[in-house]
Amino acid sequence: MTTVPSTIAEKLHVLREQIPPHVTLVAVSKTKPVEMLAEALDAGHCDLGENRVQELAAKAAHFETSNVRWHHIGHLQTNKVKQVVPHAHLIHAVDSMRLLEEIDKRSAALGKVSDVLIQLHIAQESQKHGFQSDELERTLNALAKTPLEHVRIRGFMGMATFTDDTAQVGREFRVLRQAFDQWNPGEWDTCSMGMSGDWTIAIDEGSTMVRIGSAIFGSR
């Protein structure tokens, strides 16, 4: 008889056993109280994902003495960059040159280099953010000529269409992984794709980082 995992620690343990070792698991803790994040940390899990800048900053202050790696995973507004840069281990969803320049400026002011992922628009949904291919080409070519000193691109991130059509989801993740391989200058190591509902498909298509929230912390 198999038992259904019930605690956060058990859910993390079961996921970690299913996810290949080369794939980083980001536990998406947005909207969840610090007590639940503490359970994840106690279980030895340090990669946590948040999508609201103020919430991330407040939680980072709460867990100041622990070794959390904070991932900013959602759409980021230029005027909020200043609050994210001091805390972020990785900023996942960079979708404009303006945002890159602002991250560069704020990182320079703190004497740090920020790791970021470029978000590509892969879904059949207009509300999902991210670069389209022509804009991506222009931006990456501009950066190759004039690199930003305080931003280090680590790879790409994307979100598939929210649909039961697993073939479509697979196709969208494949597009992202192919773009990652095509544009990788050699040192990129992160293709962030896959959430609670589609992470197995994402890993089959070459994800190196999954962002899983509700399957660990419960629905929001």
Ligand SMILES: *Cc1c(COP(=O)(O)O)cnc(C)c1O
């Ligand atoms: C909320 C969120 C997730 C996690 O979603 P779940 O379906 O709860 O796993 C992953 N990525 C991004 C960008 C998110 O905003």
